[in-house]
Amino acid sequence: MSTGGLGYLGPEGSFSHQAARRWLAISGCSFPLVPAGDLPALFASAERGKLEQIVCPLENSLEGSVALVLDLWLHESTLRQVGEVVLPVQQWLLVRPGVPMRSVSRVLSHPHALAQCRRTIASVLPGVPQVPASSTAEAARLVAQAPQERWAAVGSLEAARRWGLEPVLGPMEDGGANVTRFGILGWRSPARTGRDRTTLVVGSLEDRPGLLRDILDVLARRGLNLTRIESRPSREGLGRYLFLMDMEGHATDPGVADALASVRRLTGYLRLLGSYPCDPAWGGPASP
Numbered sequence: 141m142s143t144g145g146l147g148y149l150g151p152e153g154s155f156s157h158q159a160a161r162r163w164l165a166i167s168g169c170s171f172p173l174v175p176a177g178d179l180p181a182l183f184a185s186a187e188r189g190k191l192e193q194i195v196c197p198l199e200n201s202l203e204g205s206v207a208l209v210l211d212l213w214l215h216e217s218t219l220r221q222v223g224e225v226v227l228p229v230q231q232w233l234l235v236r237p238g239v240p241m242r243s244v245s246r247v248l249s250h251p252h253a254l255a256q257c258r259r260t261i262a263s264v265l266p267g268v269p270q271v272p273a274s275s276t277a278e279a280a281r282l283v284a285q286a287p288q289e290r291w292a293a294v295g296s297l298e299a300a301r302r303w304g305l306e307p308v309l310g311p312m313e314d315g316g317a318n319v320t321r322f323g324i325l326g327w328r329s330p331a332r333t334g335r336d337r338t339t340l341v342v343g344s345l346e347d348r349p350g351l352l353r354d355i356l357d358v359l360a361r362r363g364l365n366l367t368r369i370e371s372r373p374s375r376e377g378l379g380r381y382l383f384l385m386d387m388e389g390h391a392t393d394p395g396v397a398d399a400l401a402s403v404r405r406l407t408g409y410l411r412l413l414g415s416y417p418c419d420p421a422w423g424g425p426a427s428p
């Protein structure tokens with residue numbers, strides 16, 4: 141039985157925690173927030189019926205998709221996307237108060253955060269070992285509680301406040317707008333709002349030239365705007381992929397419904413992963 145919680149990748153102070161609070165504000169829901177230790181545990185709690193919805197980082201404007209989330213969703217879960225939150229993010233170098241930056245002996249963070257700051261870290265902390273953590277906030281918590289005081293974390297100013305660390309450098313991502321898009325996954329599909337997005341995954345039993353082109357053609361002929369296409373291994377062998385697609389519109393819009401039926405006929409496998417309202421704060425990808 142669901143406890144009605146909204147699960148997120150914890151601990152407090154993670155970007156997922158910020159996205160979860162923003163989702164409560166957008167949706168008007170009042171679920172209690174429930175932190176999870178890592179992404180597999182987050183999905184497993186939801187699948188066991190312990191959570192009503194979960195917040196997952198899907199993609200980042202500098203570093204791309206979060207492959208682990210896509211793989212858990214596509215291969216180990218029956219959840220549907222019910223919403224999205226688009227969050228501008230900033231990364232800071234966080235140390236225990238008074239620790240000079242030049243003495244840092246190890247830098248911890250989520251691999252996506254380390255990758256967003258690759259050039260800055262190489263220039264200000266050359267040769268310092270980088271250690272992956274399950275989230276930016278977990279990195280901050282570890283630095284705050286480590287026996288070794290010279291560790292640093294990469295994370296938000298909120299994580300610094302929550303875990304009592306001092307921001308000594310930032311924003312430190314390697315240029316460009318840093319924005320992360322989070323998916324809200326659950327079981328109750330929301331009603332059409334008129335400004336919706338639809339996510340689906342297709343795979344093919346047939347391996348023939350032009351199949352992907354034919355699929356994209358179905359969408360283009362109906363004027364459907366694709367906002368993302370991503371491939372992940374289908375786990376059936378080398379060269380076998382699933383294609384995850386986001387497009388504007390709701391599965392009950394006549395053009396989208398018609399396109400889904402045509403794509404289903406073309407492919408061996410189509411799973412509708414959800415239709416949900418677009419984040420009102422996000423204008424969509426920049427036009428060329």
Ligand SMILES: O=C(O)C(=O)Cc1ccccc1
Nearest residue numbers: 154155156197250252275276
């Ligand atoms: O590490 C965090 O703070 C998170 O919320 C997870 C995450 C992972 C990848 C991109 C953005 C956020």
